[in-house]
Amino acid sequence: MTTTLFGGAALIALLFFGLRLTGISNYWRGVISGALPTMAIMSYSLVHWPGADVVALHLAMYVATATVLTLTGERKKGQPLKFHWIPMIFVAFFVILAVLMASFVSIAVSGLPNFVTQWVLPNAANKNVHTAFSGVVPHDEAAAKMISHYMTKSARQRQLGWSIEVAGLEQQLRLNRPTEVTVSARDGAQQPLDRATVKLIVKHPADAAELGKLTILTAFAPGQYRASVTMDRPGQWVAVLQIARGQDEFETAKEISVYAD
Numbered sequence: 001m002t003t004t005l006f007g008g009a010a011l012i013a014l015l016f017f018g019l020r021l022t023g024i025s026n027y028w029r030g031v032i033s034g035a036l037p038t039m040a041i042m043s044y045s046l047v048h049w050p051g052a053d054v055v056a057l058h059l060a061m062y063v064a065t066a067t068v069l070t071l072t073g074e075r076k077k078g079q080p081l082k083f084h085w086i087p088m089i090f091v092a093f094f095v096i097l098a099v100l101m102a103s104f105v106s107i108a109v110s111g112l113p114n115f116v117t118q119w120v121l122p123n124a125a126n127k128n129v130h131t132a133f134s135g136v137v138p139h140d141e142a143a144a145k146m147i148s149h150y151m152t153k154s155a156r157q158r159q160l161g162w163s164i165e166v167a168g169l170e171q172q173l174r175l176n177r178p179t180e181v182t183v184s185a186r187d188g189a190q191q192p193l194d195r196a197t198v199k200l201i202v203k204h205p206a207d208a209a210e211l212g213k214l215t216i217l218t219a220f221a222p223g224q225y226r227a228s229v230t231m232d233r234p235g236q237w238v239a240v241l242q243i244a245r246g247q248d249e250f251e252t253a254k255e256i257s258v259y260a261d
Helices: 002-022 026-047 052-073 085-110 114-120 141-160
Strands: 163-167 179-186 197-203 213-221 224-229 235-245 248-259
Touching: 002 026, 002 052, 002 085, 026 052, 052 085, 141 248, 163 235, 163 248, 179 197, 179 213, 179 235, 197 224
Parallel strands: none
Antiparallel strands: 163 179, 179 224, 197 213, 197 235, 213 224, 235 248
């Protein structure tokens, strides 16, 4: 996000001063240099929606950059560039505000850099600490019903006596890198759990109703299932493993972390 934010502002400046060579008036240089990156980020956002806050921040940054260049670009050749201290205060205020807002959004999406985390958080050295915003946790009636349903399901699962072992999710997952996940399942008699449907759902930890990313694991040996999982977004996630055979169902969940290289 910081790349498109400040890179777009730099592109506006390059377009503005580059258009001066064509003889276009100062006003239209500001309009064109601000409009092109703005239309580009809006077109990209329609395909890869980053969130209303991120889009608004880009638009504000682009418009402010084009406006400042337009206001300061109209001067004759050889004439010194002079600014009154009052508009300079306003410009500095909005520049600082844009930097702060970009930092806050970046921290909310990707978290603090590791060296900053180890500096500001106690006992964070040599540990994987996720500081990104995890979302809003529901506390309404639907959430209470969901907890009750979960408790009932847990009691039924204990009666089944199934033994489930999962490999591949205990390591640190890397962004856009395939990871093989294997599941070893045994029934109550400790026999291989064959002919079962095994699903892995990765979803956001704060939204239990979210469908998430679904992966079907295929059997490769008696009671053994596997699949390749690739995460396209970094952050903290919940991997939900669902196993069903006939009327019997088993579900377990595990928090996982996905790190960008």
